Amino acid sequence: MGRVLVVTSGKGGVGKTTSAAALGAALAQDGQRVAVVDFDVGLRNLDLVMGAERRVVYDFIDVAQGQVRLSQALIRDKRIETLYLLAASQTRDKDALTDEGVERVIRELRQTFDWVICDSPAGIERGATLAMRYADIAAVVTNPEISSVRDSDRIIGLLDAKTQRAECGDQVDKYLLLTRYDPVRAGRGEMLNLEDVLEILSIPLLGIIPESEEVLRASNLGLPVTVGSADSVPARAYRDAVRRLRGEDVPVTVPKDGTLLNKLFRRRAA
Amino acid sequence: MNLFGALTRRRSASVASERLKILLTHERHLASQPDLVPILQEEIVKAVTKHVAVDPDKVQVSLERGDIASILEINIEVPTASAYQKKNGGPQVRAS
Numbered sequence: 001m002g003r004v005l006v007v008t009s010g011k012g013g014v015g016k017t018t019s020a021a022a023l024g025a026a027l028a029q030d031g032q033r034v035a036v037v038d039f040d041v042g043l044r045n046l047d048l049v050m051g052a053e054r055r056v057v058y059d060f061i062d063v064a065q066g067q068v069r070l071s072q073a074l075i076r077d078k079r080i081e082t083l084y085l086l087a088a089s090q091t092r093d094k095d096a097l098t099d100e101g102v103e104r105v106i107r108e109l110r111q112t113f114d115w116v117i118c119d120s121p122a123g124i125e126r127g128a129t130l131a132m133r134y135a136d137i138a139a140v141v142t143n144p145e146i147s148s149v150r151d152s153d154r155i156i157g158l159l160d161a162k163t164q165r166a167e168c169g170d171q172v173d174k175y176l177l178l179t180r181y182d183p184v185r186a187g188r189g190e191m192l193n194l195e196d197v198l199e200i201l202s203i204p205l206l207g208i209i210p211e212s213e214e215v216l217r218a219s220n221l222g223l224p225v226t227v228g229s230a231d232s233v234p235a236r237a238y239r240d241a242v243r244r245l246r247g248e249d250v251p252v253t254v255p256k257d258g259t260l261l262n263k264l265f266r267r268r269a270a
Numbered sequence: 271m272n273l274f275g276a277l278t279r280r281r282s283a284s285v286a287s288e289r290l291k292i293l294l295t296h297e298r299h300l301a302s303q304p305d306l307v308p309i310l311q312e313e314i315v316k317a318v319t320k321h322v323a324v325d326p327d328k329v330q331v332s333l334e335r336g337d338i339a340s341i342l343e344i345n346i347e348v349p350t351a352s353a354y355q356k357k358n359g360g361p362q363v364r365a366s
Contacts, residue, residue: 196287
């Protein structure tokens with residue numbers, strides 16, 4: 001049975017889609033069977049970030065409504081054999097996605113894949129609540145910035161209340177994925193630092209992704225950063241995050257883009 | 271730039287962190303007790319209305335969140351006896 005990971009944040013523009021693509025690709029590069037699912041109906045972008053925008057024929061809603069089979073709508077990545085994408089619908093109404101439809105598709109995906117990664121839309125509306133609804137694990141993507149941290153706190157509250165696990169008296173395993181981090185500015189006290197964010201949100205750390213031009217470059221090319229700039233600092237940070245997701249005990253480093261001297265933080269991810 | 275400006279410029283992250291901690295303590299509490307302010311407003315106005323006539327539009331409620339305590343401020347405009355008479359069938363005075 002595969003595991004369901006939701007990539008969520010509340011706030012828009014913090015790096016959910018980039019992270020969903022990068023984590024999905026990194027897991028698949030490890031040989032895991034991965035399906036990345038876009039929940040952003042009407043504003044899909046995962047297809048673009050993964051370079052599959054010209055190959056979308058059927059989408060998530062077509063499958064959820066039973067019009068096509070899941071296998072017809074899944075798009076296989078051109079470079080990584082075990083990586084698949086299920087695109088969101090660009091033209092349908094947001095309400096076309098129903099709880100029953102999502103539950104059925106997720107259940108079916110779990111049977112075929114090791115990992116089902118749900119790329120949540122911003123906000124706390126239907127798309128976002130459905131994306132987290134059946135999750136086992138959540139990566140809460142947060143920028144070191146007050147509005148992002150506040151929204152993440154709200155999302156953590158929803159993960160503890162509105163998910164299937166929460167309703168069964170269980171818990172979604174929540175992890176912090178700190179993105180667009182600039183250790184130099186944080187060190188100067190100009191930006192919230194890792195300790196601040198961890199103390200405020202009180203969830204274990206999955207990884208720190210530095211602010212980096214490689215992320216934009218890879219998305220320009222339609223490649224997850226772990227594929228497009230495999231040796232870059234953010235790609236390494238995503239690969240480390242994936243190793244932690246898979247249960248390895250990898251010490252978290254505060255990555256510095258452009259230098260080889262990464263400060264080692266002997267902090268353990270939970 | 272004054273001294274405060276110079277300090278906050280250097281240490282703006284610690285200001286951000288403190289503001290967030292205070293705000294989120296309240297928001298987490300409110301999440302478990304939603305709409306507390308409107309409920310308080312309704313019940314306090316109801317209690318006051320038993321004794322004085324109050325225009326519901328002239329009730330202002332504000333909640334200022336502080337680190338140690340919060341201040342709930344409720345301003346109720348209570349009409350003076352003469353204004354009350356005018357409104358309720360007392361001698362009508364024509365405004366000029």
